[in-house]
Amino acid sequence: MISREDELHGLSETFTYDTLDRLTTAQLGTDAPTNYGFNSIGNMVEKSDVGTSYLYNLSKLHAVSNITPSSGLPAHTFAYDDNGNMDTFDGSPMTAWSSYNKPVSITTASASYSFDYGPDRARYRKVHNGLTTHYVGNGFEAINSMGVGFDTHRHYIRANGRVVMIREDVNGTVQQRYVHTDHLGSVTALTELAANPVVERYSYDAWGLRRNPETWEPAAITSLEKRGYTGHEHLDDVGIIHMNGRVYSPSLGRMLSPDPVTQAPENAQNYNRYSYAYNNPLTYTDPSGFRSDDRKTVCVDGCYQSGAGLEEVVVTGQRQSSRPQLQGNLAAGSLAGTGGGSHPPSSTIGDQLGPAGNPVAEDDDDKDDEECTHGGRLAFEQN
Numbered sequence: 001m002i003s004r005e006d007e008l009h010g011l012s013e014t015f016t017y018d019t020l021d022r023l024t025t026a027q028l029g030t031d032a033p034t035n036y037g038f039n040s041i042g043n044m045v046e047k048s049d050v051g052t053s054y055l056y057n058l059s060k061l062h063a064v065s066n067i068t069p070s071s072g073l074p075a076h077t078f079a080y081d082d083n084g085n086m087d088t089f090d091g092s093p094m095t096a097w098s099s100y101n102k103p104v105s106i107t108t109a110s111a112s113y114s115f116d117y118g119p120d121r122a123r124y125r126k127v128h129n130g131l132t133t134h135y136v137g138n139g140f141e142a143i144n145s146m147g148v149g150f151d152t153h154r155h156y157i158r159a160n161g162r163v164v165m166i167r168e169d170v171n172g173t174v175q176q177r178y179v180h181t182d183h184l185g186s187v188t189a190l191t192e193l194a195a196n197p198v199v200e201r202y203s204y205d206a207w208g209l210r211r212n213p214e215t216w217e218p219a220a221i222t223s224l225e226k227r228g229y230t231g232h233e234h235l236d237d238v239g240i241i242h243m244n245g246r247v248y249s250p251s252l253g254r255m256l257s258p259d260p261v262t263q264a265p266e267n268a269q270n271y272n273r274y275s276y277a278y279n280n281p282l283t284y285t286d287p288s289g290f291r292s293d294d295r296k297t298v299c300v301d302g303c304y305q306s307g308a309g310l311e312e313v314v315v316t317g318q319r320q321s322s323r324p325q326l327q328g329n330l331a332a333g334s335l336a337g338t339g340g341g342s343h344p345p346s347s348t349i350g351d352q353l354g355p356a357g358n359p360v361a362e363d364d365d366d367k368d369d370e371e372c373t374h375g376g377r378l379a380f381e382q383n
Contacts, residue, residue: 011028013028026206034049041269042268055067083257084258108237111235140156185285186208186228187225204228206281239251253281258273
């Protein structure tokens with residue numbers, strides 16, 4: 001994809017790529033572009049809205065250890081356990097990991113998470129700041145209110161293999177909301193059968209950071225729906241996207257644990273175990289956290305996402321080659337940022353960089369990966 005537009009709000013964004021189809025710039029309107037740089041083995045070496053250089057630990061291959069900040073931004077350091085899982089941020093312990101390299105707890109100054117897994121290593125319970133969510137398969141969630149308010153039961157309704165509606169029951173009061181997605185399967189809007197059908201709109205930068213859907217500026221978003229970028233669950237208060245097999249930082253543009261699966265051995269970029277979607281996040285998705293979807297997104301002059309009074313995105317683009325890429329945003333000491341280099345941060349990185357989910361050496365192809373409208377996969381997986 002080389003450009004996208006929101007005709008409803010008069011917004012546009014353009015993108016450029018290197019010879020390996022890795023994203024090199026993202027420019028929002030007339031703002032200064034955000035620049036992304038990579039070395040020959042797929043390590044991000046520059047992200048201008050975060051730092052002038054990413055430095056890597058020689059003893060932990062491909063694991064970023066320091067970020068030299070851009071002007072006015074703080075420096076950051078990262079450390080890892082013996083299996084290569086990021087466990088320390090700026091000198092403070094942050095994430096504890098299981099023996100099979102999945103996060104069991106994430107703790108920051110403002111939030112705490114814990115996770116439990118079944119014998120198949122699928123996540124069945126999450127506790128977030130004392131609130132417990134149980135997952136049943138990939139279509140049901142039960143949220144325990146812990147005596148404050150009422151419990152919530154949420155069903156994900158599918159049609160033709162895709163989640164099209166969310167049915168939520170709170171103490172007998174039922175709401176049904178319809179899910180609208182973009183070409184990557186990211187949730188762009190929820191609608192309902194009402195005079196004003198649009199319940200919420202959503203927008204993400206190239207790497208998956210939430211932003212204001214009306215301005216595309218970085219913003220801390222309070223959302224009715226936790227699932228967003230490529231259909232995965234956002235842990236918004238720690239700046240992480242849980243991709244089930246592993247977890248991903250859209251600000252860093254990196255996975256926080258190494259990938260045990262070499263999906264494309266003929267592609268040298270695939271040997272970087274922390275890179276996301278071959279560093280081309282506008283073309284490829286990662287349905288399970290282990291494997292990128294290598295079917296290309298093809299939108300030629302006029303792919304629209306619309307519905308119920310909603311006119312979301314116009315994308316123009318071209319078929320990308322077999323190498324992908326991506327990047328994250330960490331503006332002004334935050335894990336929240338956006339495509340334009342001049343945009344301010346929305347929250348501190350200390351509050352938002354908390355976890356790093358790690359992969360199990362297993363093939364997740366049997367999970368419910370779903371066809372998106374324009375060729376990607378949308379994975380609303382509850383495990």
